[in-house]
Amino acid sequence: MNKIVNSKKLEKIKRKAIENSVPIIMDDTLEVMEGYMKDIKVDKILEIGTAVGYSALCFSQFLNYNGKIDTIERDEERIKEAKENIKILDETYTINILEGDATQILPKLNDKYDMIFIDAAKGKYPFFLEQSLRLLSDKGIIFADNILFKGYVLSDYNKHKQRTAVNHLREFIKLSTENPELETKILEVGDGLAIIKRK
Ligand code: SAH
Numbered sequence: 001m002n003k004i005v006n007s008k009k010l011e012k013i014k015r016k017a018i019e020n021s022v023p024i025i026m027d028d029t030l031e032v033m034e035g036y037m038k039d040i041k042v043d044k045i046l047e048i049g050t051a052v053g054y055s056a057l058c059f060s061q062f063l064n065y066n067g068k069i070d071t072i073e074r075d076e077e078r079i080k081e082a083k084e085n086i087k088i089l090d091e092t093y094t095i096n097i098l099e100g101d102a103t104q105i106l107p108k109l110n111d112k113y114d115m116i117f118i119d120a121a122k123g124k125y126p127f128f129l130e131q132s133l134r135l136l137s138d139k140g141i142i143f144a145d146n147i148l149f150k151g152y153v154l155s156d157y158n159k160h161k162q163r164t165a166v167n168h169l170r171e172f173i174k175l176s177t178e179n180p181e182l183e184t185k186i187l188e189v190g191d192g193l194a195i196i197k198r199k
């Protein structure tokens, strides 16, 4: 492990995010991801959806020495707060915020990432998956949060006002589970977590 983040400061960032209704990663989801990250060699992480930097700071503890995180965020207020949080905790400049819309930024990236965390606009999940597969290292792993969206995705309820998002999440699940080159698990932790690897 690269470094230990000051857990009291991280806890404070977490509490503030919850108070301000920032949709940060849920504890049980994080726990599952940490279990995987402990077992793989993670040099580069890509995150789609930084918010205030909480999940990126959590992941930074599982990077190898000299590892890096690129994380994408489009909301200016959140970028500002994420920068402040990162400045407090990320003494080794591990976390790099890519500012702007992920749909524009992703096609311009050309690095390979060992872990990709999809945690942004649900309506863009199929596109995020396509781009993530292009950017994933051979042994890399993709996690996608909120994949079950409060249970709507697996229910047959279709009249919800969020049905466009739900349809895109269903499409994401179909694309990943029906791709013969991929091994996909959908876990009912938090708001639903998809775990995708190449076979
Ligand atoms: N990963 C964070 C939470 C992210 S919340 C954590 O667990 O701590 C989702 C974030 O994605 C929001 O801040 C939102 O502004 C951002 N977002 C949504 N769609 C986006 C897009 N298309 N491009 C960039 N950022 C996006």
Ligand code: MG
Residues within 6 Å of the ligand: 023, 024, 025, 119, 145, 146
């Ligand atoms: Mg989420």
